[in-house]
Amino acid sequence: MPELRQNFFSKEWVIIATERAKRPEELATHRPAQAIPAFLETCVFCPGNESKTPPEVLRVPGGPGESWGVRVIPNKFAALSSEVQPTRNLQHLRRRIDGFGFHEVIVDSPDHSRCMALLSDAQVASILGVYRQRYNALSVDRRVNHITIFKNHGADAGASLQHPHSQLIATPVIPSQVRHRLHEALRHYDDVGECMFCHMVEREVEDQTRIVIKGEHFVAMEVFAAATPFATYVFPLRHMASFGEITDVEIVDLARVLRTLLAKVYVGLENPDLNYTIRSGPTEYSGARHFHWYVSVIPRLTRVAGFELGSGMFINTVLPEAAAEFLRKVSVDKTLGAGAGK
Ligand SMILES: [Zn+2]
Ligand SMILES: [Zn+2]
Numbered sequence: 001m002p003e004l005r006q007n008f009f010s011k012e013w014v015i016i017a018t019e020r021a022k023r024p025e026e027l028a029t030h031r032p033a034q035a036i037p038a039f040l041e042t043c044v045f046c047p048g049n050e051s052k053t054p055p056e057v058l059r060v061p062g063g064p065g066e067s068w069g070v071r072v073i074p075n076k077f078a079a080l081s082s083e084v085q086p087t088r089n090l091q092h093l094r095r096r097i098d099g100f101g102f103h104e105v106i107v108d109s110p111d112h113s114r115c116m117a118l119l120s121d122a123q124v125a126s127i128l129g130v131y132r133q134r135y136n137a138l139s140v141d142r143r144v145n146h147i148t149i150f151k152n153h154g155a156d157a158g159a160s161l162q163h164p165h166s167q168l169i170a171t172p173v174i175p176s177q178v179r180h181r182l183h184e185a186l187r188h189y190d191d192v193g194e195c196m197f198c199h200m201v202e203r204e205v206e207d208q209t210r211i212v213i214k215g216e217h218f219v220a221m222e223v224f225a226a227a228t229p230f231a232t233y234v235f236p237l238r239h240m241a242s243f244g245e246i247t248d249v250e251i252v253d254l255a256r257v258l259r260t261l262l263a264k265v266y267v268g269l270e271n272p273d274l275n276y277t278i279r280s281g282p283t284e285y286s287g288a289r290h291f292h293w294y295v296s297v298i299p300r301l302t303r304v305a306g307f308e309l310g311s312g313m314f315i316n317t318v319l320p321e322a323a324a325e326f327l328r329k330v331s332v333d334k335t336l337g338a339g340a341g342k
Contacts (some may be wrong), residue, residue: 005225008200009179010182014225015315016034022317024326027301028270036162040311045071045163047110060126061177069123070130071107078103079169086143086172102170104140107163108132110133115153115164116259117266125255127166131278133249134168136244139283144170146178146282149243154273156300174282179205182291189290195291201235210320212327213260217253220261220297222324227314228302230323234258234295241288243280258295260332265299268330269273273300 003016044052053206061068074082080101087098109119109129116124131149138144151166152158174182188196201219204210210222220328223231233249234257236250246254258276263272280293308314 007223007225007227009188009196010179011184012225012227013313014227015313017315018319020315020317021319021322022229024229024318024323025268027272027318028232028268029272029301031210031270033271038111038113038115040112040163043112043161043163043186045105045107045161045165046112049324053105058130059076060130062110065291066110068110070109070126072130072134073105073107075103075105077168080171086294097172100139100143102144102168104134104168106134106166106168108165112163114246115262115266115271116151117262117271119259121252121256121259125252126248126258128251128258129248131166131168132244132246135278135280136283138168138170139244141170143172145219146171147280148175151274151276153275154271156277159273168227178279178318181279185291195290195292197235197294198239199283201237201292205237210324211325213257214233215257217250217252220257222327226316226318226320226323229316229318230299230301230327232261232265232268232297232327234261234297236293239289240293241281241285241291242283243278243293244283245286254295258297260263261297261327263332264327264330265297267332268327269299269301273301274298 002018004013005016006013012118021078040046043049050056056071056073058072060070080099080103082341084100086100089096106127108116109123135147135149138147147168147170147251149166149168153164185196193318204221205214205219210224212220212222217237218234219237220232220234223233233256236246238250240246265272274297276295276297278293278295281288281291285291
């Protein structure tokens with residue numbers, strides 16, 4: 001029987017179309033592995049080409065023989081500009097703000113060929129540490145109201161450059177999707193007196209059916225009302241409203257859980273395009289009791305079509321419980337050092 005499920009905080013309904021159900025492995029890309037060089041002379045993110053990018057914002061030293069570990073640079077084709085002021089104006093119903101913001105690129109490693117699934121846990125921890133540093137640095141700017149940290153992996157996920165990188169966009173407004181999430185969280189807290197995310201995570205950990213990996217401080221789980229196949233959330237087990245609150249010890253655990261999850265997706269689904277996003281409350285939410293940050297990982301295995309555009313409702317053909325079981329079984333011991341990135 002098909003089933004409708006509601007996302008616990010967005011309140012969006014999803015159709016889990018079991019009649020059309022696909023076994024998880026049927027969604028694998030079946031794309032032949034590409035041979036990608038570890039270094040490409042023409043790539044602006046590869047070592048030796050540092051002068052071809054805008055001046056660096058931050059650099060983490062690399063290991064022996066590496067010129068650097070992680071680099072942060074302003075996006076050359078930035079969506080927003082830190083040179084303008086976020087002046088607001090309203091004319092009739094037309095509201096505008098001058099295009100202030102920050103748009104940065106985080107180059108994940110000097111290696112052109114290794115996507116995050118193929119990096120070491122230590123390198124991923126280093127990248128996450130850079131995320132936190134930039135998040136906290138930009139958050140103190142009073143003109144910034146929201147920061148999104150995300151990754152586009154593969155052309156279908158919006159990546160225009162092959163060298164693995166992440167991005168950060170700081171905006172002068174809180175996007176309405178985020179505002180909605182914050183409102184729902186506050187409403188639940190006011191009604192019930194607890195963080196709805198903590199409650200949900202506790203129940204999911206007890207239930208086990210949708211859990212993919214549980215670390216000491218983080219848990220990765222398939223989303224109960226997943227809008228798309230293999231939509232996965234990674235939650236901190238400790239209540240934390242803002243990503244900026246993450247400790248060094250927690251970063252190490254998140255690196256292991258996130259990297260393992262990405263490796264399972266890489267191996268099990270044969271390197272699909274994907275996006276991940278850190279969904280955090282604003283920095284001033286540090287200590288807030290009603291909101292809880294998390295990472296969403298969304299493999300791009302299906303296309304958004306007319307029904308989704310017209311209704312905002314999604315049809316998912318893979319049972320989240322089956323997706324979780326599938327990912328739990330994927331062994332990733334051999335991934336590290338395989339070198340076949342994208
Ligand atoms: Zn490169
Ligand atoms: Zn919580």
